[in-house]
Amino acid sequence: xxxxxxxxxxxxxDKLSSPVPVAAAGGADxxxxxxxxxxRRRGWVKPILTGDLQAIxxxxxxxxxxxxxxxxxxxxxxxxxIAVKEVKEGRAQxxxxxxxxxxxxxxxxxxxxxxxxxxxxxxxxxxMEIAKDQRSFLMTDTGVTIDPSVKQKTELVxxxxxxxxxxxCPNPRIALMSATEKVTAALPxxxxxxxxxxxxxxxxxxxxIVQGPLSFDLAYAVDAGVKKGIDGDVTGAADAMIFPNLxxxxxxxxxxxxxxxxxxxxxxCGTSSPVVFMSRADSVETRLNSLAYALHxx
Amino acid sequence: xxxxxxxxxxxxxDKLSSPVPVAAAGGADxxxxxxxxxxRRRGWVKPILTGDLQAIxxxxxxxxxxxxxxxxxxxxxxxxxIAVKEVKEGRAQxxxxxxxxxxxxxxxxxxxxxxxxxxxxxxxxxxMEIAKDQRSFLMTDTGVTIDPSVKQKTELVxxxxxxxxxxxCPNPRIALMSATEKVTAALPxxxxxxxxxxxxxxxxxxxxIVQGPLSFDLAYAVDAGVKKGIDGDVTGAADAMIFPNLxxxxxxxxxxxxxxxxxxxxxxCGTSSPVVFMSRADSVETRLNSLAYALHxx
Numbered sequence: 001x002x003x004x005x006x007x008x009x010x011x012x013x014d015k016l017s018s019p020v021p022v023a024a025a026g027g028a029d030x031x032x033x034x035x036x037x038x039x040r041r042r043g044w045v046k047p048i049l050t051g052d053l054q055a056i057x058x059x060x061x062x063x064x065x066x067x068x069x070x071x072x073x074x075x076x077x078x079x080x081x082i083a084v085k086e087v088k089e090g091r092a093q094x095x096x097x098x099x100x101x102x103x104x105x106x107x108x109x110x111x112x113x114x115x116x117x118x119x120x121x122x123x124x125x126x127x128m129e130i131a132k133d134q135r136s137f138l139m140t141d142t143g144v145t146i147d148p149s150v151k152q153k154t155e156l157v158x159x160x161x162x163x164x165x166x167x168x169c170p171n172p173r174i175a176l177m178s179a180t181e182k183v184t185a186a187l188p189x190x191x192x193x194x195x196x197x198x199x200x201x202x203x204x205x206x207x208x209i210v211q212g213p214l215s216f217d218l219a220y221a222v223d224a225g226v227k228k229g230i231d232g233d234v235t236g237a238a239d240a241m242i243f244p245n246l247x248x249x250x251x252x253x254x255x256x257x258x259x260x261x262x263x264x265x266x267x268x269c270g271t272s273s274p275v276v277f278m279s280r281a282d283s284v285e286t287r288l289n290s291l292a293y294a295l296h297x298x
Numbered sequence: 299x300x301x302x303x304x305x306x307x308x309x310x311x312d313k314l315s316s317p318v319p320v321a322a323a324g325g326a327d328x329x330x331x332x333x334x335x336x337x338r339r340r341g342w343v344k345p346i347l348t349g350d351l352q353a354i355x356x357x358x359x360x361x362x363x364x365x366x367x368x369x370x371x372x373x374x375x376x377x378x379x380i381a382v383k384e385v386k387e388g389r390a391q392x393x394x395x396x397x398x399x400x401x402x403x404x405x406x407x408x409x410x411x412x413x414x415x416x417x418x419x420x421x422x423x424x425x426m427e428i429a430k431d432q433r434s435f436l437m438t439d440t441g442v443t444i445d446p447s448v449k450q451k452t453e454l455v456x457x458x459x460x461x462x463x464x465x466x467c468p469n470p471r472i473a474l475m476s477a478t479e480k481v482t483a484a485l486p487x488x489x490x491x492x493x494x495x496x497x498x499x500x501x502x503x504x505x506x507i508v509q510g511p512l513s514f515d516l517a518y519a520v521d522a523g524v525k526k527g528i529d530g531d532v533t534g535a536a537d538a539m540i541f542p543n544l545x546x547x548x549x550x551x552x553x554x555x556x557x558x559x560x561x562x563x564x565x566x567c568g569t570s571s572p573v574v575f576m577s578r579a580d581s582v583e584t585r586l587n588s589l590a591y592a593l594h595x596x
Contacts, residue, residue: 130557146484179548186444189545216552217579224556227579247487248546250477252553254514258522259428259558281515281525 003136003167009292023048023092025083026100028055035287050079080108096276121155122270131261138240142249159269160240161208175219175238176212189244209233265289301434301465307590321346321390323381324398326353333585348377378406394574419453420568429559436538440547457567458538459506473517473536474510487542507531563587
């Protein structure tokens with residue numbers, strides 16, 4: 001079964017019996033305020049904002065958004081730590097990245113005592129939906145771990161399987177991405193892919209099918225598999241793509257985001273609670289997509 | 299001035315005074331035969347095919363393509379070397395990759411005595427045109443040099459500047475791609491980008507503007523630069539993207555190819571004659587695009 005579409009994720013969020021409290025770190029951002037207000041009106045969330053309160057109020061005024069239903073937390077020096085604390089202490093169920101740098105937010109998330117560590121590798125998992133092919137897939141790690149070790153990659157596979165299953169895909173097809181489908185010493189990532197496939201064949205990842213190394217065309221397009229004579233259950237049908245490193249993942253996901261007619265949203269995996277996690281340059285729609293996606297993972 | 303569009307490249311090729319002889323290595327391929335026949339009818343090329351002649355004839359028959367105007371070279375064991383020889387000895391002006399593996403073709407191209415070495419770094423340069431934004435840009439190296447050194451990257455910049463200028467863009471804006479716009483020791487490719495920008499500032503690359511590191515959004519979208527507060531002549535307007543390594547380049551270019559409404563073509567730079575160079579899984583249209591693009595570089 002394919003992953004849920006954003007339309008389906010919105011429909012499910014619309015049926016929530018009570019709004020979920022969400023703490024946004026760095027709330028003085030137009031798209032954060034607008035997305036949270038849209039989500040609040042649909043009954044999805046109860047927004048909590050941290051950051052420079054005067055800046056937040058001015059931003060909301062300039063957008064003509066009434067934030068009287070938002071909780072604002074008294075300004076303190078570190079808005080990331082305050083937002084994380086709201087989640088850690090149970091007053092919020094989701095953390096949301098706002099106008100704040102990734103390293104700064106990650107420091108708060110990774111804090112041994114007050115953070116949201118779960119012991120597992122943290123990664124960004126983007127849910128990507130391509131309009132022309134009516135096709136959805138997950139991409140990871142697009143934003144956190146620069147050069148994941150084999151162990152870290154296996155944890156990312158575990159996380160992506162879990163996310164796919166929560167998105168109603170019980171037996172996800174996982175592609176280990178590379179520039180080629182051949183295992184070769186010239187591209188060490190192909191050897192790592194092969195190693196992870198062996199682990200999958202030993203049952204390491206439960207209900208899923210893992211194949212790799214696969215180039216993008218083979219993971220995405222049935223035609224390409226036929227033309228190149230490459231078979232396999234994941235060929236042309238990947239529900240999730242695990243990238244060899246952050247550089248390749250980040251450039252690929254942004255390449256698609258900016259050139260294709262698509263919808264997308266992003267979260268962090270490996271944290272004790274889901275984190276709504278997208279780039280500062282993203283739109284209101286993407287933030288709302290990311291919220292619908294994260295709500296589905298609770 | 300922006301790069302020429304494929305429509306413009308086709309119009310120019312249509313005006314050629316005499317067809318250009320093209321030697322295709324591995325001609326027993328449907329899309330190779332169909333693209334060369336279309337190009338021949340438009341007066342662009344005089345096709346020369348090497349490979350298994352019986353297989354070529356059978357393939358042409360099955361496609362109902364009359365290849366009586368094609369030159370077929372008597373079967374010998376190595377179709378790549380025969381095609382390269384046609385170019386080396388001046389009987390063809392372009393080499394075209396057909397149904398043949400990249401390493402096998404590269405061996406013939408790189409042969410010290412009989413190959414097409416020019417002494418410069420060889421790389422694939424894809425010309426990408428995105429329909430929705432009416433935007434074209436070059437991407438390199440998407441297919442040959444796995445992990446280019448700083449010196450190899452400077453040669454790729456030189457080649458991409460030359461190609462852009464031949465595509466009517468006299469002062470191209472070159473983006474050095476990464477996952478971030480910050481120079482940081484955690485991502486060594488950002489430091490290499492910084493080094494190349496210094497060389498550009500010293501006038502190393504002639505008429506062009508080089509900026510980096512830049513993430514995909516900053517190289518492509520004006521909005522993203524505004525939102526992230528990043529300025530610069532290349533921001534949102536890159537005519538060419540130089541990628542940190544082949545893995546990132548290959549995954550990004552294929553990600554765009556398969557998900558966006560786009561047109562594209564590919565050639566090799568750094569060889570003594572242009573090489574029409576695309577994946578075995580590509581379509582007739584892409585092969586024709588690549589021919590129009592390569593003809594423009596002669």
